[in-house]
Amino acid sequence: MKIKLHLITLLLLISSFTFAGVEHLLPKPQQITVNAGSFNLAQPITVIVPAGDDFNFVADEISSFVTANGGNVATSSVSIVVNLTTNIAGAEFQDEAYSLEVTADKITILATTLRGAYWAVQTLWQLAEGNNNQVNACKITDWPAFRLRGYMHDVGRSYMAFEELKKHIQLLSRYKINTFHWHLTENQGWRLESKVYPKLNYDASYSRHPGRYYTIEQAKELVKFAREHGVQVIPEIDMPGHSEAFRKAMGHSMLTEEGLAEMKAIMTEACETFSDVEWIHIGSDEVRDPDKVGATISVEYFIQQMTSHIRSKGKKIVVWRPGFGYTESDVDMVHMWSSRGSTLGSLPAIDSRMHYINHFDQYADVISLYNSTIAYQTKGSHQYPGLIVGIWNDRVVPTDRDIVIQNAFYQSMLAAAERTWLGGGKGYFYEIGTKLDPNDIDFADWERRFLYHKANHLKDEPIAYVKQTNVLWRITDQFPNNGNVNTIFPPETQETAHSYTHNGKTYNTSSAMGAGIYLRHVWGPGTVPTFFSNPQANQTAYAYTYVHSSSKQTVGLQLEFQNYGRSEMDLAAPQGQWDYYNSKIWINDEAINPPVWQNTHTGKSNEITLKNENFTARPPISVTLNEGWNKVLIKLPNNGFTRNEVRLMKWMFTCVFVTPDGKDAVEGLIYSPDKNLNPMIEVLTSAIDNANAIKNSVMVGAEPGKYSTTAVAKLQKNIDAALVVKNNPNLTNEEYKAAAELLTKQIEDFKKSINMPKVSTESKQYWYSLSAPNRDASRVVAYQGDNVNLIGQPFAANTDKFLWKVTANSDGTFNLISKVKDSHISPNSAFNTALKAQDGIPTAGGWIFKPIYTNQYFAVASGDVQLNQTTSGLGYNIYNWGGGSNMTDAGCQYLFRLESLVGADALDSLQMALDASYGFKSSTIVGKNPGEYSEEAAETLNKALETASDVLNNPESTQSELRTTKVALLEALEQYKAGLNYPLASTADKTIWYSLTAVRENRSVAFQGDGNVLKGEPYVADDDKFLWKLVALDNGSFSLVNKTSDTYVSTATPRLTAVSGTQTEGGWKFTPIFKNNYFIITSGTSQFNQGNSGTAYVIHNWGNGTNMTDDGCQYYIIPRLEVGTSVNSQTAENEKIWIEDGKIKTTGDIRQLRVYNISGQQLNAKGRLPQGVIIVKTPYQSLKFVIK
Incomplete structure (x- = not known):
């Protein structure tokens, strides 16, 4: 039996066949064919490699592999044979390429380089792991997409044990990582021994970890050890910046004649120490004022002298970019960092722009690292060799273990290992962001394989990552909190739902997946996309899910709301708070309190150890899960993204249940916001959410970037079909999965139907x-x-x-x-x-x-x-x-x-009219509130739009039909505009109380007392100072009267004031801003304008009666309370409420109602009510009834 395993179908095949070892290969090989049978390792095996010392490390690796799997190297009829060749058939890139063929009695390795042969043996290790000393018969042809696949340790700032460095090289070579960038010098310390200038290593020369450095012999040993594991070392001696340790030791700057001479001697010694390395990194970025104190030579002269000197020693030079302004001929390779990193001519350019994992969280950033291309490339070239994952240790952490676990080291490295070897990617970080797509089988497959290696080859390493592709959430839209993070919104007071109503506006929820989710990335939405495409300051969001446990059990909880960067001197949160946003979490409606923060200092310093701020530095929180469904609700407020205590604010959360020791996910848990025991229903729900979000975000029309009505209608049809599947409880897991995959494909097809800019011709x-x-x-x-x-x-x-x-x-x-x-x-x-x-x-x-x-x-x-x-x-x-x-x-x-x-005809004219009509309608809301448009007018326009679209898409339509249809469409558009709902004046039979809420900061006009200036304040329910009724005046305008004391708003003051009395003339008018549901409120040249914090939020008379663009002039008119004189039935938010036999009846939940008499005394909502006026308060508004 032979089965071809292509990369995309490998995961699907594994579901039908089990090939132990094959399904865990990481990185995945480029080509593999699995055959019947296996090679038994637990026996004497002949090992044949070409003669010569260069092959010793390959032979030694094979011997170790055989012995570890129960065999021994001896003369035998079965063998492992290694040969070199100049070409591996089928390999796109020959450098490091290999082929591996396994039969029952022979393993054959063919490689173009010794390193390629070593990688073949690493593949063998993985094939045998957990496979009872067997290697399944197979044929692999493999090569790396990128030639440089590396990581950096900043030992200059924080010394790491020599054996720890060797362990990382050894462990990561299993995954074909081939470069270790060794950042040896920093302001804090010179970590390479110098016999030329031994005072570089004196304790007094260090500001951190004094006297901790690597001897010359250790440096040579590490280079040799790395080479024997297929890894090149790139040592870095940073110059002339980052050189405080040099200044301390030598007593002067590098930028002096003495410093230059000393650095030449130091680099001569370093080049001899690293005689077997090809590249020397000299940094040369961030030369700051302290580095220049006492300077007598220029940076330019120093750099020219040093690069010439180092090249004379036979070394190639790597430098940071951005950094010193090199020309292409000055150096040999650039190392791109930050979003400003760029290439230099045709020089090779290493990508580390978004690869500094000292800023990474444990989960979400790993998703973007895995899915991202490298330097926008899907495979390497001369100019794009690959990437280096960097860890900068500006902040002291307690141990080497903390450097590893807090920086998500292993999950990041194995994500990078696969992407650099396999190539590809879904786009660069700036495009794809950190969102986890429930239908992303590539990431789910990588996660499965990574967790296998965590449990086996990496079982003794500190890794916090657990499975996250089963962790499902719903997250609300952003509620405006006006900077008050303690503001309570409906998700805290109501049952979980797919949507909530607050202040007359609907806030929806959307599905999300992952144990760590960014609402706003540390680098902002313009750099890294996150859950919210446009996260705003002064907002509150909520996330919720339900977790099903088969029994009552005590588990651990990984939880954090601010992942502290390991290069930041940020301050711990205030005691009693999870973070500076005062985020909260409830499990089964019980609040989970934060730990006691060990750091309590208020002065920032990188030399104060980062302690238990991150969840990786503290035990998991112990919580009890009940048998059945357990509710998890998270509150995520923000009051801006900059503050003194934390330089890089992250609006995010990490939340996942783990074993009490924190090592693994809890087996058998199901995360489902809708309480579905079948997780695939949630995946389908996520696909439907995604489709709806895309459909609701697009614009309809023929202009570039818009979509045709036909395409949108087709997508809606596909969504409806998916909903039918979702709502059928009798289908199988595979059927739900197939529907999710189909809808995901249909979404991609829809996106491809977007209108592109039209190509001009001679006639048009x-x-x-x-x-x-x-x-x-x-x-x-x-x-x-x-x-x-x-x-x-x-x-x-x-x-x-x-x-x-x-x-x-x-x-x-x-x-x-x-x-x-x-x-x-x-x-x-x-x-x-x-x-x-x-x-x-x-x-x-x-x-x-x-x-x-x-x-x-x-x-x-x-x-x-x-x-x-x-x-x-x-x-x-x-x-x-x-x-x-x-x-x-x-x-x-x-x-x-x-x-x-130029050259337009009737078809073009109709298309432009259709675009204009769709454009207008898409910016409006259909409903009954002021600023919304009537359903009748909307129905008329929808029919006209449908007719116009049909005529437009009918190739047999005549020019006359096209012109007639255009006229009818524009008439329907004018009728729609005429269907706008205006605020209504109160009458003797009914009083309607409105809030007047400005777009600016969502503040509502608040009465401040008779004769006092009005101010804008965050709306508070049941507070009469926010409620205003319209009283019609004879001239067609309205008096705005407050509920508190029947005062009205004067039109004649520079700052609007409530005055007592009855207004008879000169009232206010409400003029719509037709493309949204705002109004401007004017009286001649007087106009409502919401001030800002600089004016204490007073309501100004500003805008000259015509300003429609300033957001302080744009007002929502929101109905809050209707009071009738003899009412026996009312409706609030589709919930009917009426009085029957002296009792309240409702189609909703009576537990949500609060009932009061006219004196404000609360009454029993379920009992018989007394005669007279009563007030019924719902979560949405207040209603008045008369009990007779």
């Missing part, structure tokens, strides 16, 4: 403006002349320099051609320099437009060249920046807006 020319609205909505790309920098300038209508058309090339790319003349935007600009227009219309090598999908924008790229709108600091020039695939930077997100169409 589409002239677009190109802007980056998220960077600066007023600026569009403007032609300045050939070979002149393009600039983003304020748009002016009927100006050709702002207009561009799209033409197609033979290679599938497109040109952007100016209307001024036949000049195109050229991609021939270096990274981080301005783009220019050049004469002519190319036929190849143009641009592609990559939809961003979450909005109407596109990334405009040509290979790794990308349009980016800069800011004033760069003169608003259009730069080549973004790497070709940056989807998150505001300057990379371009809107193509059609400004004119």
Whole structure:
């Protein structure tokens, strides 16, 4: 039997067949065929390797492998044979490539290098692990996608034991990690012995871990040990920055003649110590003022001298980028760090931009690391060798164990090991973010294999990670808390639900998966996407799930709300709080209190040890799970993302149940927000949520970035079909899974149907403006002349320099051609320099437009060249920046807006009318409240839209039909606009009390006493100072009267004031802002305007009666209470409430009702009520009844 195992189908095949060892390979091999039979290791085995000392480490590794699996190396009829070759058939990259063939009596290894042969043996180790001394018969052809696969330890700051370093090299070589970057020197210490200048290693030269350094012999030993495990060492001696330890020892800066001479001698010694390494890293970034104190030579002169000196010793030089301004000829490889890291000419560039795991949490960041491409590449090249995962130890942690476990070291390294070996990826960090897709079988498969290795090869290592692909949540939309993190919202007072109503607005929930979830990443939404695509300050979200346990049991809980970076001097949370946001968690409605924080200092210092701030540094919280379902509710407020106590705030949570010792997940638990015992229903629910979120976020129309009505209707049909499956309790796990996978594919198909910019022809020319609205909505790309920098300038209508058309090339790319003349935007600009227009219309090598999908924008790229709108600091020039695939930077997100169409016909006119109608309707709300549109008008418009879409898509429609349909559509649109609901005046029979809530900070107009200025305050239910009724005046305006004391709002003061009396003229009018449900409130030139904190939130008379754009002038008019004179039945939020036989009846939950008499005394909601007026308060509003 032979079964071909392709990478994508490997996981599916494992469900049908069991190939012990094969299913746990990490990284996965590029090609594998599994055959019948196996090779028995528990017997004498002949080992044959080519002669020569160079092969000794391979022979030794094979011998260790055989012995560990019960065999011995001896003359035998079965053998393991190793040979070198110049070519491995089928391998895309030959360096480190190998083939491995296993039969019943022979294992054959063929490799292009000794390192490749060593990797083949590591594959054998994995194939035999847990397989009873057997290796399944198979044929593997394997090679790395990237040639550099590494990690860095910052021992300069924090010394690590020599044996710990060797252990990491040995353990990680099992996963084909081939580079150890050894950061040896820092301000805190010089960790490499110097016999030339021994005072570098004196205790007085260290500010941390004094006297702890590696001897020259240890350094040589480590290089040899690493080489025998397939690993190259790249030592780093940082210069001339990060050099306080040098200054302490030598008494002066490196930037002196003495310092330069000493550094040359030191580097001569270092090059001799590291005689067997190819690369020397010299850092050379962040040369700061302290490094320059007493300097007598320039940084430029020092660098030129040192690079020349080191190269003269036969070493190649690696430097940080950004850093010193090297030219391409100065060094041999650059090491990119931070989002500013970039290539330098054609030099090899290591990617570490988003790979500093000292900022990582234990779960969510690992997802993005696994799924990300490397330097935007899916496979390596000369310029893109691979990545290095870095740990910076700026903050002291107690032990080497803490460095490993708190930095998520092993899960990060094994995620990087697979991505660098296998290649691929779903996009770069900036595009994919940290969200875990329930249908991501690649990550789930990696997790399964990683946890196997955690339990076996890495069983003695500190690893906090447990399974998270079964941990399901629902997370609410963001509730505005106005900076008060203690504000209580409906999820705290009501049963869990898929949606909640608060202050007249609906807040939905969405599904999420993972043990660690970012609502906002530490680097912000413009860099790393998270659960909320647009996380806002001063908001509160809630997460909930239910956890099913088959029995009552005591378990551990991994829990944290601020993962403390190991390079930060952040302060522990206040005692009694989980974090500075005062996040909370309840399990079965019982609050879980935080531990006692061991750090209580208030002055920041990296030299104060990080203690139990992170959950990895403390025992799991002991909690009891009941038999059956257990409720978990988490409150996640924020009051801004900057504060003094914590430099890098993370809006996030980690929550997962583990064994009491914290080592493993609790077996048999089911996480389900909807209490489904079948987890696949939750996966299907997540797919439906995702589909609905995408459908609700898109815009309908023909413009670029929008979707056709047909595509949206098809997606809705697919969602409906998935809902039918979800709601059928009698289906199998596989049927739910198949429906989830189908809907996920249909979502991807829908996304591909997005409208692209239209290509112009001779008969029809589409002239677009190109802007980056998220960077600066007023600026569009403007032609300045050939070979002149393009600039983003304020748009002016009927100006050709702002207009561009799209033409197609033979290679599938497109040109952007100016209307001024036949000049195109050229991609021939270096990274981080301005783009220019050049004469002519190319036929190849143009641009592609990559939809961003979450909005109407596109990334405009040509290979790794990308349009980016800069800011004033760069003169608003259009730069080549973004790497070709940056989807998150505001300057990379371009809107193509059609400004004119030459050659338009009736079809185009109808399409534009359809776009305008859909655009207007999509920005409005249908309902009964003020600012919403009537259902009748919406139904009329929907029918007209449907008819227009049908006519538009019918190829047999005549020009006359197209024109008639357009007229009918525009008439329906005007009828819809006329169906707007306005606030209603109170009458003798019914009084309606409204709150007037500004868009600015969601503050409501609050009465402050007769004759006092009004202020905006966070709305509080049942407080009359927020309630206003409209009293109609003879001139068609309204008096705004407060419920507290029947005072009205004067129209004649610079700061609006409530005055006593009865208003008879000069009242207020409510003018709608048609594209949302806001109003402006005006009286002639007087206008309501919500002030800000600088004006103590007073309500100003500002806006001249016409301002519709300032958010302080935009008001929601929210009905809060209706009072009738003789009411026997009312409805609140679809819950009918009535009086029958003197008792309250409701279609809802009577336990949610509170009943009071006119004096404010609470009554029994379930008992017979006394005669007179009573007030019934629901979670949504208050109602008045008269009991007769």
